[in-house]
């Protein structure tokens with residue numbers, strides 16, 4: 001560890017533009033690590049909630065009530081056709097001002113939803129809007145005749161959905177879902193706009209304080225995102241392979 | 251007809267009318283099937299054969315007339331579809347196997363989930379059924395890995411696993427190539443010889459003639475002519491039947 | 500930069516730590532707040548709907564009402580629209596133009612017969628396709644020089660030009676993928692048929708393959724245009740004076756009343772919606788139209 005730190009210290013002496021400051025200074029290192037951790041947490045939370053929203057939305061969209069379907073459709077169209085960044089600002093600044101506050105110590109009033117909370121809510125709704133349509137398309141891809149076969153065997157509607165339609169729909173949806181989730185991970189950078197201390201935010205503070213660390217930090221951001229996206233894509237592909245049905249075109 | 255006895259028809263169809271919107275597809279169809287009987291419905295494309303057979307399984311509702319299956323009234327608004335479907339098995343032209351389950355899982359699924367039977371018992375029975383349709387070595391193959399004829403036999407086994415009293419077959423060989431047709435027909439024939447009540451829609455005239463107890467000819471939503479195979483194939487009276495038979499044979 | 504932006508108008512109610520004098524029984528609502536605070540995060544999602552109505556109810560009593568806020572917005576609308584939103588549109592049009600041209604070249608590079616060209620094109624495509632837009636924007640902003648010197652003339656590069664450049668990079672990469680995908684979607688039999696007629700590779704590509712897949716590239720291309728337009732507010736983080744930056748300045752000029760936030764941000768959202776929704780509809784229509792025929 002010490003040797004590595006020494007190496008990078010030496011590097012700055014020789015090449016002043018390549019100050020890998022977070023390789024030898026604990027404070028900056030801490031910033032980078034906490035930024036990465038925040039990005040991961042944000043991504044995982046948004047992935048989770050957006051999938052939940054997608055499932056609920058797809059379910060509601062199949063409702064017999066026209067008003068319910070219209071509300072879901074309105075939600076989808078709104079979130080798909082407005083900038084996610086402005087959505088974030090709207091949620092955090094415009095709606096955030098109305099959140100009830102509480103005081104953990106009896107002194108300071110803290111809103112019950114922090115900026116991280118709002119980032120999760122806003123980004124989950126954003127990606128969720130896409131997920132609804134992805135899941136809906138998956139459900140519709142299951143042929144009527146397959147459903148009919150199940151009901152002629154005596155399956156109830158719920159059983160048909162749980163054992164036949166859902167497992168098939170998931171498989172149909174996976175590639176598009178994969179794409180959308182990658183997109184979501186990339187969009188988490190925009191939480192920068194409401195000062196969520198994720199990787200980009202921490203990096204910006206580092207290169208504002210140490211301009212000499214600009215290039216190394218940019219490189220780091222690139223590498224971290226490529227690794228994160230890579231891990232996600234690989235695990236999703238692995239899942240896709242695992243779910244693959246032999247002899248079926250999926 | 252709440253109490254049903256073996257002397258009554260197991261399927262009793264009386265003056266059934268069925269429309270899709272403005273299009274009237276069944277215009278007063280009546281027929282009776284006794285327990286253990288094998289009947290074949292033949293007729294030109296679009297004459298309503300599939301619609302009729304689907305009505306028997308309550309996959310389509312009817313607008314007029316009545317259908318009773320083992321004493322169950324299908325026009326009853328409180329019809330227990332589950333009870334009906336335990337008694338009636340149906341095989342489709344396009345097999346409609348569940349693609350994400352292996353052959354034996356397809357067979358076991360309904361008894362496990364619908365009848366809630368014991369898994370070991372179901373597995374043993376499924377094995378027997380796979381043997382019966384001569385596919386014991388394909389148990390763990392997925393539908394996508396089976397030929398059309400093999401898939402169709404799995405579909406038959408899947409329906410049989412519910413131990414139905416009546417089997418409905420809707421042009422089950424229409425999507426198969428000529429060599430594999432035979433293996434499916436043999437399976438059905440075995441069934442018929444075991445005493446299963448069968449209602450078949452088919453274009454295989456030779457087969458119909460061989461196994462049917464009674465043949466119905468439909469055209470344009472009505473039954474034009476019916477009778478036992480010998481008289482039907484040789485002494486048809488109606489010009490539409492004659493015309494159809496002359497084209498087919 | 501971030502800290503300037505993160506000035507929050509409303510968060511803190513007690514900004515000085517005060518000595519705790521003696522035990523003060525918590526106010527009645529405190530326990531309820533604690534209960535709320537202990538709720539899992541998804542409760543926020545449930546809170547979303549009532550929150551939309553709340554602003555009208557809770558601020559009706561104050562001296563600067565929701566009504567005043569909307570009035571303020573109406574005064575600013577002409578400015579926000581012409582200097583703000585139209586500038587966003589302008590940025591998106593320029594970025595799309597450059598991105599499409601570069602993307603077409605890169606896409607053809609990806610199907611080149613020359614291996615280094617193919618690999619480089621592939622690498623650039625993947626790099627810019629998989630990086631977050633905001634990261635690309637930051638890098639372009641900071642890594643590009645403020646000014647160029649050409650033949651002794653100093654040409655300053657304004658921030659918005661850098662933004663155009665930064666936004667055209669991911670567009671380039673995605674257009675490149677569209678071009679590659681479209682060309683590959685033409686059945687190989689077409690290539691073979693043309694080859695057997697002794698066409699050259701160039702001729703086959705330009706005369707036979709590209710005309711066939713041109714139509715099919717239009718819907719995804721439009722889709723990316725909509726995505727690009729929705730990315731332009733990110734330029735406000737780089738100090739470009741587009742709709743979000745101007746909305747902030749306008750709210751500042753109106754004394755930063757918190758009531759302004761809902762109208763002003765809703766206006767921005769509404770503008771983008773009105774612009775992007777028709778594009779989305781048209782995209783879907785064209786997709787359907789071109790999907791059936793090969």
Ligand SMILES: Nc1ncnc2c1ncn2[C@@H]1O[C@H](COP(=O)(O)OP(=O)(O)OP(=O)(O)O)[C@@H](O)[C@H]1O
Pocket residue numbers: 270273275294295296297298299300301302421
């Ligand atoms: N769900 C439906 N909605 C509307 N019309 C239908 C529907 N199902 C069938 N029909 C129509 O009902 C008529 C009879 O169809 P049916 O499938 O019963 O014919 P068939 O005798 O089985 O023909 P084939 O031999 O081609 O299978 C046809 O004109 C068909 O278009």
Ligand SMILES: [Mg+2]
Pocket residue numbers: 299300301420421
């Ligand atoms: Mg039919």
